[in-house]
Amino acid sequence: xxxxxxxxxxxxxxxxxxxxxxxxxxxxxxxxxxxxxxxxxxxxxxxxxxxxxxxxxxxxxxxxxxxxxxxxxxxxxxxxxxxxxxxxxxxxxxxxxxxxxxxxxxxxxxxxxxxxxxxxxxxxxxxxxxxxxxxxxxxxxxxxxxxxxxxxxxxxxxxxxxxxxxxxxxxxxxxxxxxxxxxxxxxxxxxxxxxxxxxxxxxxxxxxxxxxxxxxxxxxxxxxxxxxxxxxxxxxxxxxxxxxxxxxxxxxxxxxxxxxxx
Numbered sequence: 001x002x003x004x005x006x007x008x009x010x011x012x013x014x015x016x017x018x019x020x021x022x023x024x025x026x027x028x029x030x031x032x033x034x035x036x037x038x039x040x041x042x043x044x045x046x047x048x049x050x051x052x053x054x055x056x057x058x059x060x061x062x063x064x065x066x067x068x069x070x071x072x073x074x075x076x077x078x079x080x081x082x083x084x085x086x087x088x089x090x091x092x093x094x095x096x097x098x099x100x101x102x103x104x105x106x107x108x109x110x111x112x113x114x115x116x117x118x119x120x121x122x123x124x125x126x127x128x129x130x131x132x133x134x135x136x137x138x139x140x141x142x143x144x145x146x147x148x149x150x151x152x153x154x155x156x157x158x159x160x161x162x163x164x165x166x167x168x169x170x171x172x173x174x175x176x177x178x179x180x181x182x183x184x185x186x187x188x189x190x191x192x193x194x195x196x197x198x199x200x201x202x203x204x205x206x207x208x209x210x211x212x213x214x215x216x217x218x219x220x221x222x223x224x225x226x227x228x229x230x231x232x233x234x235x236x237x238x239x240x241x242x243x244x245x246x247x248x249x250x251x252x253x254x255x256x257x258x259x260x261x262x
Contacts, residue, residue: 033261035093041217041255045085045111047145047175048225048248049232052079083112085251091153093259099157104150105167109219111145111249139181143232145249147171147221149200161209167202171221175246177233192233194243198222213257223248 089107096102119138151169158164173196180189204217224245226232234244 034095035259035261037089037091037093037213037257037259039089039091039107039213039215039255039257040087041089041215041253042084042086043251043253044082045109045145045249045251045253046082047111047114047143048223048250049114049143050079050227050229079116080114083114085109085111085253087253087255089257091257093153093155101153101155103153105153105169106150107148109147109149109171109251111147111221111251113142113144114247115143116141137182139179142178143175143247145173145175145221145247147173147200147249151200151202155206161207163206163208165204165206165215167200167219169200171198171200172196173198173221173223173246173249175243177241177243179241190241192241192243194246196223196246198246198248211259211261213259214255215257216254217252219249219251219253221249221251 087107087109089105091103091105091107093101093103117138117140119136121136149169149171151167153165153167155163155165174193175195176191176193178189178191199222200219201222202217202219204215206213206215224231224247226245226247231244232247233241236242
């Protein structure tokens with residue numbers, strides 16, 4: 001969490017530095033009307049899936065097929081949680097007074113993916129006659145997360161065009177898993193998904209100049225912070241993979257909105 005907050009603060013500081021030159025009087029850059037807007041944002045997101053490889057060297061060592069003086073098994077793997085994320089939104093802001101706005105926002109987020117890769121090799125030496133047989137395999141698991149969300153919004157002006165804002169509401173989260181693998185000349189893949197409604201919170205810092213609004217935002221979509229693969233996927237009654245839980249998602253993004261006074 002500290003890593004995410006540090007990224008958010010760094011983004012906010014960058015916006016503050018680049019926009020200071022635009023600021024005049026405390027209220028010069030601030031629209032005094034209700035407004036509608038469309039916005040886009042880009043940054044990084046973390047789907048909170050296990051931060052470890054699916055299969056470890058200890059797992060390989062405990063396999064019966066790797067037991068024996070004439071057998072050698074090797075494993076290589078990697079995992080990556082953070083990924084490029086982006087979103088689009090439309091919204092409405094109602095001006096309560098010179099400093100406070102309330103409104104609503106509807107939008108879509110693509111929060112990237114968590115990716116796990118494993119490669120496996122088994123070598124067996126036969127003595128009569130001497131022969132070496134090697135089998136190779138690899139596997140990939142990708143977990144993606146997307147959502148549609150509807151949020152209530154509040155912003156408070158700080159002067160000179162700057163304001164802080166908060167958002168709260170619900171998101172329709174769809175997470176999709178794809179497992180693919182090969183073993184020698186054989187290959188197979190399976191795809192599974194789950195959709196749930198989860199709470200969503202966001203906060204950030206923005207700068208407003210006439211019809212342009214730039215912002216940095218941290219967003220948390222609730223779910224389960226998953227540390228073990230048994231809590232991520234399971235087999236259903238048909239012996240098929242399915243999600244055991246929806247993973248929570250954290251995102252830090254910067255964006256720009258274009259407003260229209262109404």
